[in-house]
């Protein structure tokens with residue numbers, strides 16, 4: 001996982017693209033794929049209480065959080081490790097902020113969903129990241145620039161300096177906090193997602209596991225593997241994957 005800051009450093013540093021491509025997370029770990037029909041899967045998700053649009057939005061947030069937990073980390077160099085932390089922090093903040101905004105719209109939720117969302121937002125980790133000082137860190141570090149702390153920035157500032165100036169923690173503390181918080185969001189959303197509908201069915205009663213090689217063989221043997229999987233799963237209706245151990249067990 002390579003961040004914008006990393007790309008800029010390489011660009012302005014005059015490094016070659018070949019050298020650039022060696023960095024980042026090249027982990028080839030497997031993902032477990034499922035497919036099913038949207039009109040069957042979505043009514044069984046989130047206790048069967050949400051609209052199709054809201055269910056799809058929450059599944060997207062959930063998948064983004066799981067992907068960040070699993071793949072947005074690398075040890076190739078300090079720059080990439082920092083870029084990975086930035087990415088995980090932004091994903092976490094936006095996911096938690098989205099859930100917070102949804103909690104202010106109870107008319108969109110049923111009784112069980114209200115309870116799940118309340119549990120999520122009262123989790124000390126999830127509720128903390130949407131408040132100060134982490135909100136200031138997100139805004140300053142990634143959105144509004146550092147003008148408000150310009151007078152505090154030492155001459156040898158780097159991309160890590162705003163962490164302590166905004167949030168009052170060192171990068172290792174932030175890293176640990178972000179991982180704990182991503183776990184809390186993922187686990188809470190997972191529990192909510194898998195709450196069965198009134199008929200007792202969960203999404204997995206309407207999904208079947210797909211071997212990627214089997215999809216390749218069945219649907220488009222002459223295409224490249226990556227394009228194939230996407231095309232086939234779209235035809236099937238929907239696709240989900242296990243970005244981490246807790247999502248699909």
Ligand SMILES: [Zn+2]
Nearest residue numbers: 023076077080
């Ligand atoms: Zn690197």
